[in-house]
Amino acid sequence: MIFPTSSRTSANSVLAAVTFAFVALATPALAQDDRMVEIDAPTQPAAVDLDTGRLPGATTEESWHSQYGSMFARNVTQATLTPFLPDPARANGTAVIVAPGGGFRTLSMENEGWDVAQALADRGVAAFVLKYRLNQTPAALDEFAESMERMFTEGGQRPPRGSAEEVRALAPQIADAEAAFDLVRHRAAQWHVDPDRIGMIGFSAGAMLTLATELRGDAADPAFIATIYGPLASVPVPDDAPPLFVALAADDGLFADSGFGLIEAWRTAGRPVEFHLYEQGGHGFGMYPKDTTSTGWFDAFASRLTMHGWMGKMP
Known part of the structure; x- marks a missing residue:
């Protein structure tokens, strides 16, 4: 197994601020750890540079902090992809690109990245955590933290809904995601992956990136996609859109009251879609252990992969 060795191992900035607030609400057991604490960047020997270049205009270097008992990256200027490979005896040939969330200002690398990838690898799926480039934030x-608090208390702008303008702003991140697909396909034999069975899952802002990669990208061509507590705005759906899996909590403070346009758009296009609306869970539940049924999203996602035959061995 390949994994980071140091631990267990502008789309729209307000999403990050509200995300932090609602993670605190969604995970009361972790609320006492809501203070951001600067930490050293973890050693990531398996991370592969995606060669998409340095974030244009970046002047602040990557840094890391802990919060809610988890690790976050900030000011990412160079994109990387970290493989979590299953035991070859269990590998089924399916692969998933994992896109953590954080409002394009930070990345929840542990709760929405490494932990998800490890859980997939444990089920025989090759998983790859995408550390994509982020909007610049204050170095200190x-x-x-003060800027996040200010944005939340002063209202700021609305969360991203996937508008054309917002998607255009994601050009660096979409390029990173497409490079991730290219790399996995290029190394498919080495990583025991079927090039036609590579999907993508994203959380919050990562969910928006997942949709944008499918709908606005040029070359990723995912076999399936999943968005976890992401925007649900209606989008134009191509005739060959991949199967979509969506999970959201009814008490999500960002997207629970925005309708279900995304689901209806997929249904209207006649494309496969599965939608789980959990009674409780808040925003940002990810892989955190909780007493709410929202923790069942991962098992539901894995069952969906099984139903479509992606958990079976490669021919």
């Missing part, structure tokens, strides 16, 4: 952690 206290200034960053």
Whole structure:
């Protein structure tokens, strides 16, 4: 198994601020750990540079902090992809690109990245955590925390809904996601992956990136996609759109009251879609252990992969 060795191992900035607030609400057992604490960047020997270049205009370097008992990256200027490979005896040939969330200002690398990838690898799926480039934020952690608090208390702008303008702003991130697909296909034999069975899952802002990669990208061509507590705005759906899996909590403070346009768009296009609306869970539940049924999203996602034959061995 390949994994980071140091631990267990502008789309729209307000999403990050509200995300932090609602993660605190969604995970009361972790609320006492809501203070951001600067940490050293973890050693990531398996991370592969995606060669998409440095974020244009970036002047602040990557840094890391802990919060809610988890690790977050900030000011990512160079995209990487970290493989979590199953035991070859269990590998079924399916692969998933994992896109953590964080409002395009930070990345929830542990709860929405490494932990998800490890759980997939345990089921025989090759998983790859995408550390995509982010919008620049203040270098000092206290200034960053203050800016997040300011945006939340002052209202800021609405969360991203996937508009054309917002998607255009994601050009660097979409390029990173497409490079991730290219890399996995290029190394498919080495990583025991079927090039036609590579999907993508994203959380919050990562869910928006997942949709944008499918709908606005040029070359990713995912076999399936999943969005976890992401925007549900209606989008134009191509005739060959991949199967979509969606999970959201009814008490999500960002997207629970925005309708279900995304689901209806997929249904109207006659494309496969599965939607789980959990009574409770808030925003940002990811792989955190909770007493709510929202923790069942991962098993439901894995069952969906099984139903479509993606958990069976490669021919």
